[in-house]
Amino acid sequence: xxxxxxSAFEKLETRGTLTxxxxxxxxxESNKAHHVVRLPKGAKPVDVGLTPKEQLAWKMxxxxxxxxxxxxxxxxxxxLRAHIKLRPEEYLAVAWMNSTFVAVGAxxxxxxxxxxxxxxxxxxxxxxxxxxxVAALPIFFSYMYFFGLPVGYxxxxxxxxxxxxxxxxxxxxxxxxxxxxxxxxxxxxDVIFKELSRQTVYGEVAKEAEWITRDTELLxxxxxxxxxxxxxxxxxxxxxxxxxxxxxxxxxxxxxxxxFLVKAEQFEKEDRLEMRKKMETLxxxxxxxxxxxxxxxxxxxxxxxxxxxxxxxxxxFVLTLLYVVVGLMIPVSQFGFIFVIWNxxxxx
Numbered sequence: 001x002x003x004x005x006x007s008a009f010e011k012l013e014t015r016g017t018l019t020x021x022x023x024x025x026x027x028x029e030s031n032k033a034h035h036v037v038r039l040p041k042g043a044k045p046v047d048v049g050l051t052p053k054e055q056l057a058w059k060m061x062x063x064x065x066x067x068x069x070x071x072x073x074x075x076x077x078x079x080l081r082a083h084i085k086l087r088p089e090e091y092l093a094v095a096w097m098n099s100t101f102v103a104v105g106a107x108x109x110x111x112x113x114x115x116x117x118x119x120x121x122x123x124x125x126x127x128x129x130x131x132x133x134v135a136a137l138p139i140f141f142s143y144m145y146f147f148g149l150p151v152g153y154x155x156x157x158x159x160x161x162x163x164x165x166x167x168x169x170x171x172x173x174x175x176x177x178x179x180x181x182x183x184x185x186x187x188x189x190d191v192i193f194k195e196l197s198r199q200t201v202y203g204e205v206a207k208e209a210e211w212i213t214r215d216t217e218l219l220x221x222x223x224x225x226x227x228x229x230x231x232x233x234x235x236x237x238x239x240x241x242x243x244x245x246x247x248x249x250x251x252x253x254x255x256x257x258x259x260f261l262v263k264a265e266q267f268e269k270e271d272r273l274e275m276r277k278k279m280e281t282l283x284x285x286x287x288x289x290x291x292x293x294x295x296x297x298x299x300x301x302x303x304x305x306x307x308x309x310x311x312x313x314x315x316x317f318v319l320t321l322l323y324v325v326v327g328l329m330i331p332v333s334q335f336g337f338i339f340v341i342w343n344x345x346x347x348x
Contacts, residue, residue, distance in 0.1 A: 050090065057097035058090060065092045078157035081235040082164060083207070091157065095146035102142035110134035161235040167204040168236035173271045175205040176242070176264040183260040189246070190216050190223045208234060224250055238267070278344065285341065293333045300325055 050058060066089060075088045084091065114131045148155035175196060182192045190213070196202065197210035208230055215226035224247055231243035242263055249259045301322065308318040 050086075054086070054090060054094055057094040061093040061096040061100075062089070064096065065089050075157065077233070078161050080233045082157045082160035084157055084160065095156075099139070099142045099146060103139045106135045106138035109138075164204050165235035165237070168208070168234070168239050171203045171205045172236070172238050172242070173264075173267040175199075175202045176260070176267050178202070180260040180264040183257045186257070188223075189227070189250075189256065193223075193227075205239070208239065281344065282341070285337065289337050293330065293337060297325060297330050297333075 069089060072088055075091070079086060079088065079091060086094070110131045110133075113134050114127050117127055117130060144155065146155045148158065178196060178199065179192055182195065187195075193209040193212045194217075197206050197213050199206050202209075211233075212223075212226045212230050215221050215229060216223055219226075221229075227243050228247050231240045231247070234240045234243065245259060245263065246256065248254075249256055304318055304322045304325065308322065311318060
């Protein structure tokens with residue numbers, strides 16, 4: 001076997017077309033399929049084995065899951081897009097174990113709470129209601145978290161994939177500037193993605209580029225196949241569209257350099273429009289905050305205070321409503337606006 005050093009990707013090669021990888025540059029490597037990939041000095045193989053918790057889950061529920069195994073491409077795709085390094089059977093075993101532990105803990109907590117209230121001589125209907133709520137709600141939310149509703153496994157993996165998609169959309173504009181700058185120097189696509197994978201500032205985009213580099217260097221596939229696979233597993237529609245455009249442009253005989261420049265300009269315009277839309281939404285929320293949280297409660301408190309002073313028989317009820325407004329309505333409305341703004345930031 002012939003040793004293939006890492007120098008092929010350390011220097012930027014500018015000869016030939018952008019889609020020519022090391023395997024297809026006519027230097028005789030295509031005739032030698034077997035080669036040694038030498039890792040950088042000090043590098044260690046990545047261990048993707050199960051953690052102790054996952055091993056325990058597999059021992060407890062592995063046979064249970066395998067006995068009810070059926071093809072579920074949706075779950076497998078969600079795990080792949082979320083970068084969860086588990087097979088569907090292993091993930092289901094972990095989900096069943098966590099849900100079981102939560103169920104047992106919820107039943108124990110409900111029993112303790114019911115026993116405490118029984119000692120305080122609470123009526124039977126209240127005891128049964130509290131027991132049902134304390135026992136059922138944690139089980140329901142745990143089941144929702146891992147499995148989703150309806151039972152289609154749209155829970156944790158789909159949520160993590162969606163979160164990764166938002167992170168990809170946030171970083172794709174800056175990454176496209178980097179890609180277009182390297183393409184302007186006639187750098188091959190495989191080298192562009194390898195260099196992009198080293199730029200941790202681009203977050204999830206760099207991780208997607210790292211997977212493309214893994215496919216080309218370790219799995220031995222050509223760059224277009226690696227890009228096509230990356231487009232299929234990407235959770236971001238923008239990144240999917242970009243990668244599919246790379247494959248389409250290359251296979252149809254087009255030039256990638258103008259394509260990269262056009263996409264960089266497109267994503268930059270979309271970022272500006274998104275920022276303008278977000279600022280308009282924040283302005284609308286600020287006006288609503290002043291009206292709903294500041295002005296309306298202030299007038300309401302003043303009116304209710306005056307009513308309590310001039311009222312003779314109903315002053316106690318008015319004071320109770322006043323306490324509800326000051327102690328409950330105003331804080332809840334403030335935290336509601338805070339949550340909305342925080343959620344906008346997470347989605348942006």
